Amino acid sequence: MKLKANDFKLLLEGNIKSFSLNGEEIIVEGIKDNSSEVKNNDIFIAVKGHKADGHDYINYALGNGASLIIAENEDKLPKDKLINYIIVKDIKKATADLVYSLNNISIDDFSIVGVTGTNGKSTSVSLVHHILTESGLNSTLISTVEIKINNQIIKQPRNTTPGILEIAELLKLSSESNSKIINIEVSSHAIDQRRIENLKFDIISYTNITRDHLDYHKNFEDYKKTKLSLMNFLKENGKIIINIDKLNKKDFYSSNKALITYGFDESADYVIKNFEQNIHQVKFTMKTIDNEFVEIVSPLVGKFNIYNIVNAFIIAKLLGIETELIIKAVSSFKGIPGRFQLVPSSKSLGFNCVIDFSHTPDALEQVLSTAASLTDGRIIIVFGAGGNADQGKRKIMGEVVSQKADVIILTNDDPKDEDPQKIIEDVLEGIDQTKQFLVIPDRKTAIEAALSFANKGDIVLITGRGHEQFQLFANGKKVKFNDYEVATKCIETIKRGLRR
Structure with missing residues (x-):
């Protein structure tokens, strides 16, 4: 050119x-x-x-x-x-104007769904993508875990939300594949750094807004304000979806856009009722905005996942998908790696091992509460806190774990450029010293210990890193480490020892 x-x-x-x-x-x-x-x-x-x-x-x-x-x-x-x-x-405007114009990208050619919030983004947006593809529509997924057009993985993401040039590249590829529905996770960093410049959303969904990224944002109010500013990117007839149990409707009135609510609260447009669950599935009823009662069964467990399912249901309805197709697709969605992911081989030892990405106080509380509802045994947790991140949440994470877990093993997460021992000491400030707890800095050894401690009926939670494939240390050092893979190998070692 x-x-x-x-x-x-x-x-x-x-x-x-x-x-x-x-x-x-x-x-x-x-x-x-x-x-x-x-x-x-x-x-x-x-x-x-x-x-x-x-x-x-x-x-x-x-x-x-x-x-x-x-x-x-x-x-x-x-x-x-x-x-x-x-x-x-x-x-930023120059970048977006150039790349969109030179690639003949028109935002009006797409229906764009943005899911934001502190927790639940990846599962919600991935479930929407699954519903669309299962319903025979072309769809693009841009998430923390993977970037896909239909069922083809295009690339592994570097950030939750890509930069301007990468988003434009994905829109161009989507257009060439006749994929006109874009489902994208939107982080607070992406909003603040204007990675979504020139995007306009048809639907924006807010899962929740709780403490996170205060290493980047000045304070919680700045973080919240940044999240809420995503409403400025709505198309003229755009719609907002919020979890009314977690968010205040008043925060969204300034947008003057259609607001749809969901939750257990009876005032919601979509009301969740009568849920029951076991380690393998959840069942619940939902009253829709049209006063229909919908029965949903899903392999995803936990109250937090019920919210994610309803969120995805509403988005799919707004995109024109029929209720029966949504219900069928929800029942076949097995979740994404590292989000309350059961390690199946643990069942043969009489306990359950679960991998979860929870790395904020709120997310830890949710996953621990779910674990408590699924067992009469003990909850054994392996957790830590990440480096180069909000230091103030570390003590709070220790407090949450102390309230909910029976056995605590504190270990390294991704220390990055910080002193791993200092991170552990920060978390220790919040841990109840009367609880059963161990500090095992080496993460593999910590996981081995937790699994060896487990008795029949217990749940072992390995939290903080979820789907991540590498543990990150100072000076850019990356060590291959996936919690699910490590836990699976440890369980096989335990089983071989029992057979001798």
Whole structure:
């Protein structure tokens, strides 16, 4: 593709501060915001991020063959060479405007569903995707766990919500696959960092808003305000769905959009009633906004998953799926890796081992309460707290676990750049010293210990990392480690020992 100065003026209308284009035309093969990915004739977007400044990598991008630099800070352009550049007022808007225009992407061609909240996003959005594909519709899933078009995995996600360029790439691929429904998890980081620039949502669903990411946000109010600002991205006729048991309707009135509620509260538009569960499934009744009573059976267990199911049900109805198709699809959805995921081989030893991603105080409370409702035995928990994250929640996590678990094994999660021992000490402040607890820093040893302690009827919860495939340490060190795989191998070792 060849572009002239006037083309850029039209594409970036009102956003250009200054520019210098040496020649009548510029060849554009692609757009990149990572200098190491730049190839010959790519545009390099120099974005000042939360941790790194793309302006510092302009020379590297030029060395890789960048044909044009788009930046905000003219002072950081190289002074010793003649280059093509455009200085803009708003780099995020420029990025979105360029990539969407050059790829002929129109948001109006898609129905876009955004699910946000502290907990429940991945399961909700993945279930919606499952319902759609099971109902014969093309659908795209963009989540923490996986990125898929229909049943084809496109790539493994780096973040809960991708950046502007990656979202545009996925929209283009979706369009080429005739997938016009986009289901996307939206994190507070993505909203604040404007990764969703130029997106417009048909439906936005809020699962809950509880404490998280206070290492990034100034305080809880800032975190909540960021989450609520997603409403600014609704299309004109967009709709909002909220869990009325967890959220206040008044927080959503400012949007002046249609508001649909669900929960156990009788005032909800969709009321949850009469649920019962065992370790393998949940059954409940739901009264719909049309006063119909729907019976739902699902392999997903836990009150938190009932919320996720109803949330997905409402979204699917708004997308035009018939009730019977939704019920059938819900019954066949076995969940996603690391979300109250049962390790089947544990049953042969007489107890149940469950892997769960819960890494906030609220999520831990929910998963522990679910475990308590499913057993008369003990709850043994393996948990820790992540590094480079909200330090204030660590003591609270220790308090929650002390209230709900019978045996506590405190271990490492992903310490990242922090001192693992300091993280453990922070969590220990909240643990009741009269409880049965051990500190075993090595996570594999901690899991082995928990499984060896378990008696018939107990539940072993391994929490914090869920589906994650690597444990993260200082200086970018990554160690292959998946809780489900480690637990499965430990159980097999125990079984071999019993056969001797």
